[in-house]
Amino acid sequence: MMQIIKKIGDGIDRVSLIISGTAVGVASAIVIIQIFLRYFFGNALSWADELSRYCMVYATYIALPCVYRRKTLTGITIFVEKIPLKIRKYIELLALALSIFFLSITIFFGTKQLLSPSVLRQITPALKIPMYIPYFSVPLGATLLLYFILEDVLHIFNRKEGSDTI
Template sequence: MKTLSNGISIIEKSLAVVLMFSMAVIVTMAVFFRYFLNSPLSWAGEVSIFLLVWISFIGGSLGLKYKSQASVTILVEYVSLSVKRILLIIGHLLMLMFLIFILYYSYKWVLSPSVGFQKSSAILLPMWIPFSAVPIGLTFATVHLLANLLDILREGDAK
């Protein structure tokens, strides 16, 4: 599971770099065209929003991979190692249950006919493409969370 998580994170990092660079270029072009050429790009706002959504879900997944998400750790800092391990396992299991619940409905939503035939307003992009950020990002996050949970469980076996 760790190798799968590491492989996904390489893909996510590469994709995040490309998406962020693309978004920076598009926003810069939009500003240039609007204020210097007086000819705004009608599609730039829509595309930058779609890119931001994809970056957010990929970044959230990477945050779970590297355990860099925001958290309140005051309780965990003042308990023994065995209680800390139990709390971490419970937290990971709760997050996994939540992700599986959301994954089910996000795949159901993206694969629904209403999304399949919907198009964006400016560039007429099929909306399943930007909406796919949700199930794909959450699938990657689930893999990372499972790998982290297995690491926690293995640490206990090693002690």
């Protein structure tokens, strides 16, 4: 069972990295082109700021689960490292439970906002795309992060005593 969950997680991770890397690349290229056009031609693309902003929002929400999974998020672990391993397991589970709670609220209200009639009827000012496309980044990123947190919870329950890594 854990093998299947890990393989699914690996696939999500790989696709998320490609999407977020592409989004950062597109945003960077657009900003450079925009600067060039403004500086040399005194004219700018009307949609460039909006697209680069949405690309960075998606890059952030899509990359966050990957960063979490690699355990490269900034954290203060000085206190946790001093706690005995048997107690540490329960503190890790409490922290993950709080994260699950927060992400569930984020997914619920993010989806509620995404599906609200005002968002569904709106289009973005410059790109003229449906506003639900930018709004979708919040529940999508939170759902991906929730998957990886649940993966960690399962790993904690399946790890051997004396092991201190998630």
